[in-house]
Amino acid sequence: MRKLRSSWVAVIALAAAIGATTPSHAITGTVRVTIAKAGLIVGAGGGRGALTFRHRNYPFTVQGLSLGLTAGASINRLVGRADYINEIGDFASTYSVVGAGSALIGGISGVQLKNDKGVIITLQGAKGGLEVSANVTRVVITLDQTRSTPD
Numbered sequence: 001m002r003k004l005r006s007s008w009v010a011v012i013a014l015a016a017a018i019g020a021t022t023p024s025h026a027i028t029g030t031v032r033v034t035i036a037k038a039g040l041i042v043g044a045g046g047g048r049g050a051l052t053f054r055h056r057n058y059p060f061t062v063q064g065l066s067l068g069l070t071a072g073a074s075i076n077r078l079v080g081r082a083d084y085i086n087e088i089g090d091f092a093s094t095y096s097v098v099g100a101g102s103a104l105i106g107g108i109s110g111v112q113l114k115n116d117k118g119v120i121i122t123l124q125g126a127k128g129g130l131e132v133s134a135n136v137t138r139v140v141i142t143l144d145q146t147r148s149t150p151d
Contacts, residue, residue: 029053029082029091031121035062037131038073042066051082051091051143055151058088059144066137074129076109080122090117092143113139 030052037045043066051058085091095113109127114120 026084026086027054029085030079031082031123032079033060033062033076033123035064035076035078036074037064037066037076039066040071043137047076052151053082053085053088053091056148057151058091058148060092061142061144062139063142064137064139072129072131074109074127074131076125076127078109078111078123078125080124082119082121084118084120086117088143088145090115090119092141093117093119095119095121095139095141097137097139 031049033047033049035045035047037043039045043064045062045064045066047062049060049062051060082091093115095115097111097113107127108124110122110124112120112122
């Protein structure tokens with residue numbers, strides 16, 4: 001009986017704590033990006049994309065370097081979201097990703113990136129080319145706020 005009472009007290013305390021917390025002001029944006037990459041052992045890639053955030057489209061460039069097993073070349077057209085953005089400046093940063101993938105003529109690609117400001121970008125989409133990879137990648141996103149347009 002004591003265990004049951006203790007459990008109920010814990011549940012009520014948890015519910016009260018959840019109800020008392022203030023909601024986060026972080027916003028989710030949508031991301032579209034096209035990336036071309038190629039490599040043998042060390043891979044490199046780059047591309048362009050757009051972030052839609054607070055009813056504006058912000059163009060950006062992507063540059064990346066991967067270290068590990070990389071062989072081949074591919075073009076990726078990805079869409080997804082960027083979570084936990086508090087302000088637009090949080091998006092432009094260096095991101096890390098550890099992953100693996102492959103493409104033979106065509107396929108589906110997915111990736112999740114995270115930066116030191118807590119922004120998480122989750123992307124998926126079509127991949128074309130011939131590539132096999134298992135590597136650690138660093139991606140630098142540079143935002144061009146001067147060319148933003150209304151959504």
